[in-house]
Amino acid sequence: MNKAKIVIVGAGYGGMNTAVTLSKKMGHNEASITLVNKHDYHYQTTWLHEPAAGTMDPDRTRVKISDVLNTNKVNFVQDEVLEIKTEDKKVILKEGELEYDYLVVSLGATAETFGIPGVHEHAFTKWTLNGARQVKDHIDAQFANYNNTDDQHEGLLTFIVAGAGFTGIEFIGELSERIPELCKTYDVPREKVRLFVVEAAPSALPGFDPELVEYGMNLLESRGVEFKINTPIKEVTSTGVIVGEGEEIKSETIVWATGVRGNPVIEKSGFEANRGRVKVDPDLRAPGYDDVFVIGDCALIINEEINRPYPPTAQIAMQMAKTCANNIVTLNKGGSGLESFKPDIKGTVASLGGKEAIGVVGSKKIYGGTANFMKKMIDNRALFVLGGPMLALKKGKFPL
Numbered sequence: 001m002n003k004a005k006i007v008i009v010g011a012g013y014g015g016m017n018t019a020v021t022l023s024k025k026m027g028h029n030e031a032s033i034t035l036v037n038k039h040d041y042h043y044q045t046t047w048l049h050e051p052a053a054g055t056m057d058p059d060r061t062r063v064k065i066s067d068v069l070n071t072n073k074v075n076f077v078q079d080e081v082l083e084i085k086t087e088d089k090k091v092i093l094k095e096g097e098l099e100y101d102y103l104v105v106s107l108g109a110t111a112e113t114f115g116i117p118g119v120h121e122h123a124f125t126k127w128t129l130n131g132a133r134q135v136k137d138h139i140d141a142q143f144a145n146y147n148n149t150d151d152q153h154e155g156l157l158t159f160i161v162a163g164a165g166f167t168g169i170e171f172i173g174e175l176s177e178r179i180p181e182l183c184k185t186y187d188v189p190r191e192k193v194r195l196f197v198v199e200a201a202p203s204a205l206p207g208f209d210p211e212l213v214e215y216g217m218n219l220l221e222s223r224g225v226e227f228k229i230n231t232p233i234k235e236v237t238s239t240g241v242i243v244g245e246g247e248e249i250k251s252e253t254i255v256w257a258t259g260v261r262g263n264p265v266i267e268k269s270g271f272e273a274n275r276g277r278v279k280v281d282p283d284l285r286a287p288g289y290d291d292v293f294v295i296g297d298c299a300l301i302i303n304e305e306i307n308r309p310y311p312p313t314a315q316i317a318m319q320m321a322k323t324c325a326n327n328i329v330t331l332n333k334g335g336s337g338l339e340s341f342k343p344d345i346k347g348t349v350a351s352l353g354g355k356e357a358i359g360v361v362g363s364k365k366i367y368g369g370t371a372n373f374m375k376k377m378i379d380n381r382a383l384f385v386l387g388g389p390m391l392a393l394k395k396g397k398f399p400l
């Protein structure tokens with residue numbers, strides 16, 4: 001009997017955890033498992049605001065795939081996925097192609113620009129390891145330039161975060177913590193630096209508990225962050241952002257964090273999608289396909305209680321990985337009665353830089369040091385789930 005060919009594309013929270021689970025549940029004779037990823041490392045996407053702001057060494061966020069994966073059971077291919085040809089059951093890579101019997105699409109997300117002109121040209125949009133390095137290097141260079149130019153113009157040390165969702169707030173939290181150190185290192189007077197968060201919605205952290213939002217905004221304001229709420233960005237230019245009736249906030253550093261859409265490979269491959277995300281069946285397969293699972297940020301699932309999509313999170317991606325792996329094992333054994341995916345939301349915690357955070361765990365609101373402790377526990381747990389105690393100890397956030 002031919003072994004089933006299982007191909008997993010993308011080694012983020014969804015893909016890595018699917019590969020690890022399958023490698024534990026399936027024997028050598030049952031299937032050949034292949035994981036494809038652009039790089040030979042997995043990175044903790046949920047940590048990227050830290051290296052981007054320069055408060056963490058980027059290397060700390062990455063884990064070599066071969067250090068975690070049982071490469072006797074999973075064949076790793078470092079390549080870029082260009083397209084999926086579902087009719088031919090093939091994944092087209094930059095350097096070749098792969099055939100599959102079962103495919104797991106877990107390629108993550110890309111920036112949502114809402115068609116606003118100038119975003120891709122003038123803003124930092126890439127929440128990847130290399131994208132984070134680029135933001136950090138640029139911020140340092142702006143500070144270094146200050147005392148080496150006769151033109152100490154307004155935009156030089158004005159930093160704008162577009163979007164006051166989780167990513168934007170976590171990033172400005174880190175950056176606002178680092179500003180005093182940057183000012184000291186580069187001999188820059190603190191009052192020359194301006195930090196803005198520009199948000200189109202009527203509140204920061206839309207949908208989050210108002211009391212926690214107030215705590216977070218007050219804290220960030222005390223560090224000098226200026227919020228422009230209810231202020232849609234109309235255009236991004238080489239000199240700043242245009243808001244409202246044409247007012248320009250001058251800045252040479254615009255960090256884009258207004259939300260995400262599914263990886264472009266989804267739409268390119270002809271899957272029916274909503275903002276690049278496939279509204280998956282309860283068993284996590286793409287509608288109309290019995291051999292293609294879509295998980296993580298590429299998948300859309302509805303929270304029936306409020307009739308709105310669940311926000312794409314690592315928490316959900318990891319849970320989907322488990323259901324997806326179980327369902328592939330069942331299908332491969334010729335079984336039916338696949339598991340339906342139901343997210344189990346344990347809580348949400350946003351870091352605010354330093355020892356500060358806000359969040360909800362269960363139904364309890366948490367602030368400050370308690371929330372910061374929980375955030376580290378959550379980050380360490382993700383490492384533990386992926387690579388056991390050794391990985392958690394090697395890369396985890398200690399002391400708690």
Ligand code: FAD
Binds near residue numbers: 045081265
């Ligand atoms: P990812 O983890 O993004 O992985 C996708 C993988 O696919 C990457 O390895 C990438 O290199 C690879 N890839 C992409 N395109 C290709 C291609 N064409 N070919 C080959 N490989 C490719 N969620 C939470 O639950 N809690 C948080 O606190 C939280 N904080 C966040 C903070 C920040 C700064 C950001 C950016 C996100 C945060 N999130 C958080 C969201 C969370 O990171 C995502 O929901 C999660 O990473 C999605 O997992 P995924 O497996 O779908 O994609």
